[in-house]
Amino acid sequence: MTEYVVLSSILFTIGAVGVLVRRNAIVVFMCVELMLNACNLALVAFAKQHGNLEGQVAAFFVMVVAAAEVVVGLAIIMTIFRSRRSASVDDASLLKF
Amino acid sequence: MDFIKPTIEYVELLPLFIVFGVAALGVVVEAFVARERRHVVQVSLAAAGVVGAFAATVVVGLDLDKTGSGRGLVGAEGSVVVDGPSVYLWGLILIFALGGVALFAERRLEAGVPAFAGQAAALPGSEGEREASTKGLAHTEVYPLVMFAVGGMMLFPASGDLLTMFVALEVLSLPLYLLCGLARRRRLLSQEAALKYFLLGAFSSGFFLYGVALVYGYAGSMSFGAIHTSVVNGSDNRTLLLLGIAMLSVGLLFKVGAVPFQAWTPDVYQGAPTAVTAFMSAATKIAAFGAILRLYYVAFGADRWDWQPMMWVIAILTMLVGAVLACVQTDVKRMLAYSSIAHTGFLLTGVLGVQAASELADSQITSLQAVLFYLTVYGFATVGAFAVVTLVRDANGEAPSFVRWTGLGKRSPVVAGVFSLFLLSMAGIPLTSGFIGKWAVFTVAMSSGAWPVVLVAIASSIIAVYFYVRYIRLMFFTDPDPDDEVASVTTPSLFTSVTIAVCAVVTVVLGVVPGPVLDLAAQVGDFIR
Numbered sequence: 001m002t003e004y005v006v007l008s009s010i011l012f013t014i015g016a017v018g019v020l021v022r023r024n025a026i027v028v029f030m031c032v033e034l035m036l037n038a039c040n041l042a043l044v045a046f047a048k049q050h051g052n053l054e055g056q057v058a059a060f061f062v063m064v065v066a067a068a069e070v071v072v073g074l075a076i077i078m079t080i081f082r083s084r085r086s087a088s089v090d091d092a093s094l095l096k097f
Numbered sequence: 098m099d100f101i102k103p104t105i106e107y108v109e110l111l112p113l114f115i116v117f118g119v120a121a122l123g124v125v126v127e128a129f130v131a132r133e134r135r136h137v138v139q140v141s142l143a144a145a146g147v148v149g150a151f152a153a154t155v156v157v158g159l160d161l162d163k164t165g166s167g168r169g170l171v172g173a174e175g176s177v178v179v180d181g182p183s184v185y186l187w188g189l190i191l192i193f194a195l196g197g198v199a200l201f202a203e204r205r206l207e208a209g210v211p212a213f214a215g216q217a218a219a220l221p222g223s224e225g226e227r228e229a230s231t232k233g234l235a236h237t238e239v240y241p242l243v244m245f246a247v248g249g250m251m252l253f254p255a256s257g258d259l260l261t262m263f264v265a266l267e268v269l270s271l272p273l274y275l276l277c278g279l280a281r282r283r284r285l286l287s288q289e290a291a292l293k294y295f296l297l298g299a300f301s302s303g304f305f306l307y308g309v310a311l312v313y314g315y316a317g318s319m320s321f322g323a324i325h326t327s328v329v330n331g332s333d334n335r336t337l338l339l340l341g342i343a344m345l346s347v348g349l350l351f352k353v354g355a356v357p358f359q360a361w362t363p364d365v366y367q368g369a370p371t372a373v374t375a376f377m378s379a380a381t382k383i384a385a386f387g388a389i390l391r392l393y394y395v396a397f398g399a400d401r402w403d404w405q406p407m408m409w410v411i412a413i414l415t416m417l418v419g420a421v422l423a424c425v426q427t428d429v430k431r432m433l434a435y436s437s438i439a440h441t442g443f444l445l446t447g448v449l450g451v452q453a454a455s456e457l458a459d460s461q462i463t464s465l466q467a468v469l470f471y472l473t474v475y476g477f478a479t480v481g482a483f484a485v486v487t488l489v490r491d492a493n494g495e496a497p498s499f500v501r502w503t504g505l506g507k508r509s510p511v512v513a514g515v516f517s518l519f520l521l522s523m524a525g526i527p528l529t530s531g532f533i534g535k536w537a538v539f540t541v542a543m544s545s546g547a548w549p550v551v552l553v554a555i556a557s558s559i560i561a562v563y564f565y566v567r568y569i570r571l572m573f574f575t576d577p578d579p580d581d582e583v584a585s586v587t588t589p590s591l592f593t594s595v596t597i598a599v600c601a602v603v604t605v606v607l608g609v610v611p612g613p614v615l616d617l618a619a620q621v622g623d624f625i626r
Contacts, residue, residue, distance in 0.1 A: 005314070008310075012303075012307055015303065016300075016303070016304075019296075019300050025292065025296065028296055029296065029299070032296070032299045032300055032303055035300075035303035035304075035306075035307070036303055036306060038307070039303070039306040039307045039309070039310050042307065042310035042311070042314070043309075043310045043313065045314075046310060046313050046314035046317075047313075049314070050313075050314075050317035050318075052317065052318070054260070054313065054318060054319050055310075055313055057260070058260045058263075058309070058313070058319065061260055061263070061264055062263075062306060065263070065264060065267045068267065068271060069267065069271065069299055072271045072274055072275060072295065073274075073295055073296075073299065075275070076274060076275070076278055076288070076291045076292055076295050077292065079217065079218070079278065079288050079291075080288045080289065080291075080292050082220055083220050083221050083284070083285060083288060084285070089292075089296065092289045092292055092293065093289075094285060094286055094289055095286055095289055095290060095293070095363075095364040095367055095368050096364070
């Protein structure tokens with residue numbers, strides 16, 4: 001069981017580092033999705049360990065939430081790409097000190 | 098296998114059903130009602146929904162003594178908790194939701210159109226955008242969106258397990274990301290605010306979810322009651338619990354804008370349409386602090402020696418960073434954003450002042466009571482302040498830059514005076530509600546022995562007084578440079594003026610006679626599991 005939790009933590013870390021180092025908003029967003037999927041793996045692994053279904057049910061809810069997040073996120077990234085011709089998070093820098 | 102029908106307490110959960118029902122109805126209205134009538138229908142529907150839900154909340158609150166174990170119940174198969182604090186926070190969120198709907202409905206400031214983009218899909222500066230604005234198009238989707246956000250906000254502090262809390266967090270966040278990007282003017286800034294809020298918000302909810310998984314791994318259950326039992330009984334996997342608490346904190350502290358997760362706050366507050374900022378700064382903070390209180394007091398209350406030191410550090414940093422950075426701003430919306438970060442720090446000071454019931458002296462103010470009261474007074478001051486910001490305009494729409502506000506007190510003494518009142522309340526000057534709020538949270542933190550935090554809090558209050566008073570001086574005692582263009586006050590419709598008036602009256606009344614609301618916050622009792 002520990003192996004799955006370790007794997008999920010590795011995936012989560014890859015996702016988190018990806019969010020911090022990648023520059024394209026779409027790729028950043030994919031890394032967030034990777035983090036959510038790592039959470040799903042951990043939830044399912046813990047559900048197996050504890051022998052109850054709560055974790056597995058939670059994984060379904062997370063998938064639904066992730067899908068809703070894609071809808072909203074891609075809409076926002078699309079509008080900003082259309083008005084700036086760039087999806088780089090470095091170019092979105094009008095708001096600062 | 099038999100299918101067992103879940104029991105839903107329809108009466109106690111009625112406020113939630115009304116809000117979500119009206120939100121869904123709003124989507125239907127968007128599809129079937131003719132364009133010219135949509136604005137009126139949507140505004141009336143949203144306002145009726147909020148008022149109806151508030152009435153239902155009051156009824157639920159009055160009957161709370163008779164429901165469940167006498168102080169409320171754990172409903173909807175353990176996923177929603179209707180107890181005193183939930184009902185108080187529902188009422189508060191609904192009051193600010195009504196204010197938000199009123200500010201959204203304001204059409205006089207932009208000469209007949211709302212402050213939202215005519216057509217969000219049209220490129221800024223393009224032919225399509227000009228066409229949409231000459232036709233007077235407007236996105237009335239903002240009303241269903243705001244109702245969904247309000248529903249999420251109400252569910253967030255009332256959730257009875259981690260999964261419901263996560264879903265509520267997303268339900269409140271996703272509509273807000275969209276609302277931030279819908280400004281009619283300065284659309285690039287608005288879109289950028291939405292992008293930043295969305296990416297960082299999604300990142301932080303990833304952390305929150307991993308925290309959910311770890312705490313579930315520790316306790317073997319998602320419900321707060323079961324987590325509490327596991328924490329009390331102890332277990333060998335304490336690493337899981339501590340890591341879980343830390344990661345849940347990332348998600349929650351992000352939502353309230355605590356340091357080191359505050360970076361989004363000024364950008365989003367500045368870029369979002371001001372009506373959205375007003376609603377979001379009050380209601381999101383109330384919902385997120387309600388969730389923080391429930392999670393830390395109910396689920397992790399027995400483990401508070403582990404999380405209190407972390408809260409000390411975060412509260413100290415938040416207050417100092419908020420107050421110091423607010424001093425160097427030149428944009429009033431950014432200044433208010435940094436001041437809201439400082440207020441998050443003051444609220445955290447109240448949160449960390451939690452003590453066991455046995456340690457409390459008789460009739461001593463509890464930490465929960467202090468935080469609820471502070472949220473009330475802060476909400477009214479901040480909604481009022483941002484509502485005033487929508488009025489001060491020049492040829493390019495709102496004029497949030499300091500230069501434009503110079504000497505406003507001579508041109509429009511009433512508006513500048515009301516804005517000063519809100520600033521003084523946020524600064525915590527006696528005879529305004531902010532003073533009582535600060536006094537309450539400092540008292541509880543002091544009595545729990547957090548005197549270093551209180552010392553820093555007093556120091557940052559003094560720094561905060563500096564930048565608030567400097568702004569009042571700028572409005573009243575500084576003459577504008579003759580070369581600079583200055584902004585003037587546009588007369589709003591009743592929607593905005595009534596909102597501002599109510600906020601101003603409440604700010605003064607709660608400063609002079611805080612008793613009734615403090616008593617109400619005391620009567621809500623405690624969280625139930």
